Amino acid sequence: MEQSVQPCPECGTEVRTDSRFVPWCAACDWNVDPGAPEEAAGRLERLQRRLARQHGEKLLAEVTAGAALRPRRDVASVLAYAIALAVHGTTAALVVTGILLVTLGWGGPLPLLGALVLAIAWALRPRFGRLPDDAPVLHRADAPELFALIDDVAEVVGTTGVHVVVVTTDVNASVTTYGLRQLRRLDIGLGLWEILTPQQRIAMLGHELGHYANGDTRHGLITVNALRSLTLWRHLLEPVPRPNLIEMAINAFYLLPSCAVQGVLMLLDHLTFRATQRGEYLADSFAARAGSTAAAVELMDRLTVGDSAGLALLREANTQQVTRFGDPARKEAWRGLWERLAAHMDSIPESEYERQRRCSALRGHSVDATHPPTHLRIACLLTGAPTAAEVTAAPERQIALDAELAEPREKLARRLLNSR
Template identity: 70%
Template sequence: MTGEHERTYAAHLGGLRSEPWDEGTSAVLDTVEQHVQACPQCGVEIRTDHRFVAWCAACDWNVNPGQPEPPTGRLEVLRHRLARQHGETLLAEVTTDGTLRPRRDAVGVLALALALAVHGTTAALLVGGLLLVVLGWGSALPLLGALSLLVAWSLRPRFARLPEDEPVLRRADAPELFALVDEIAGTMGTTGVHAVSITAEYNASVSTYGLRRRRLLSIGLGLWETLTAEQRIALLGHELGHYANGDTRHGLIIGNALRSLDTWRYLLSPVEHPTLVEAALNALYLLPRSAVTGVLMTLDHLSLRATQRGEYLADTFAARCGSTEAAVGMMDRLLVADSAAATLLRESNSRQTRRAGAPTGSEAWSGLWERLAAHMDSIPESEHERQRRCSALRGHSVDSTHPPTHLRRARLLTAAALPAAVTMDTARSTALRAELKETRDEVARRVMDGR
């Protein structure tokens, strides 16, 4: 969901104060202390919040102080140009396609065919290894067969497991939450999930686990606790939309093909500071390593197109479930993700420097999510606008699974506004909060413990 977290002011975040929290600290820290100065570039008066980067809205002075260096070399320039062209073409396509239904175009078919060829190579190694072991007795062929079987085993498809270091909820643990997920999924013509993991991240995601490909929804409280009820519905709509639109990049076939190619690249990686024999092996591996790298880059590029299109479609689902206004508001929250991360880090560090009389020990986590939400609510609109302009300046990334946030946001705003198909009244919100209380407290303790 937040593959494009904006990180333009990381240096500034490192300088945020890390003083301890008490009940009044949040209000003191989040008080807007405006500084007035003249823009060094155009002279316009600038009013800045001391917690964020000073910049000029009139001429964009200092709008992106962490701007990366422009690409160098013909290959990098070409990759960035192709990424921009692809992004512009995709944006035009999804803007004119009112339905934006999931579909598999020629690029998707080619990606699937390439992934199947990768798995075919693994199957050939498995079958060939077995034949060499069974039929090659009396020669050195069984050793070669055993090596083939070992490589095939390392390339085998992987099936994720439920996280062991995070709270995982089942239907019996959070019936209200699962009922909300089921309602949102039904709105999109798909089914709900089998489990929900709760983390402290400023993020949310969906995945599958186990041989039966059961569905897992991951909710990061760092994000969840800063959203309104409508924005939470939009968030769930976006994530469940990835199931509805059949995203394939992390699926069984293409996802495992990408892992297999990564494994091949590792197995064929050159030895550093080689001996004479190892130098010969490095030279021998050069051609197959280059071929593997080429296939990996090709499959990665082909699958990225479908994944980015899937993000636009998931945005449509978010607007349909929670309303266009809620979906856009959620994206604005994602633009300032680094501020939330810095706040949680500051909270964790403050435990080591807590002032006398402040909560200690097991009480240090109390009110963590409320303080985070208050801080995020206090972020001025000027900082959101700066991040939107930063997103526009960065443009299309060559390897991002998400289109630029400012384009996703603009696309929703230019389309007809959608009302919320799923609503959450006060009683439902209260019930959700009550059944998540124990998990919220557990994750808050983990944050304060630095885990």
């Protein structure tokens, strides 16, 4: 780690820089966001950002004014479900049409058309999710203390626990469902888990389990699959670029259906975005209730520098690639990987956290329209009196959790660094 001092080229203020991070000036914001995202190119993306900004800031204003955040079923949610069901009804109609064309059209070209219709219907079919083949999957018998912690957090949140925990190397965590019975699945990325304190981990679990409790229409099975189907329809009906005469005729034929699909997709986005923004703020409130307001805010701060954790893991993997085969250090490189990652994250200076906070305020919803910007989420958490943790991490529980995750930690560290 090399540090240097230089004058700001804009205002002349002394700037202290860490060679691992972007140099910037806290006085005038020079170079605070050199990697600013480009403007959204498509109409749907521009709509998403506009809706996210409107809904996110409106919800924050409501909370700041004293309005309580709670799950809500409104007219927009009902209309969204109705549209989603209509989309799936179209897929079902394609199945029926395809079967009729195949069974009743023998002796002509209709069976071929029916086969094509069935192929499209198959591509549009709802997905129910499944467990991965390339990541450790923990069941309750594999990690009883981890599942007990999840159950404790779930009780505070007002929901139930999960059926499986999938452990990955990601700097992230998420919840979803899988299978026809829609069993609950929690994904824990060690790239995130290992850089959090025990109380921040509880806040993270509170946030993720909160998504099961907050009634977010957009992430329900019906709406998710409807959005996926509409996106696929939009792709299938995209005009051919630089068309010849025949392709120009095809583009003209596709014009009205393409506009209709785009319109329905934008409408469904419009109807579900407020629920999505509300769902994130609600999940953050559950994080604060489970792990404390302080831990939830610290979690948000940690997530702002999450890219640094991803880069640190990438550097470890790249370093391993240039190490000679047969070198003893190559076989043992996996040892201490997660500890090195945590140490790297603990060494990040406060100036980098502050730069990322300012980037969040400058970028707003331009990076991820489905989540409110971090600075708004932190502001929402800090509204009102801070809450104490309802779940705490006892030292003996932490020891048990470390023991239960030891095997996945080793397995994923070896895979990440290609150590055998």
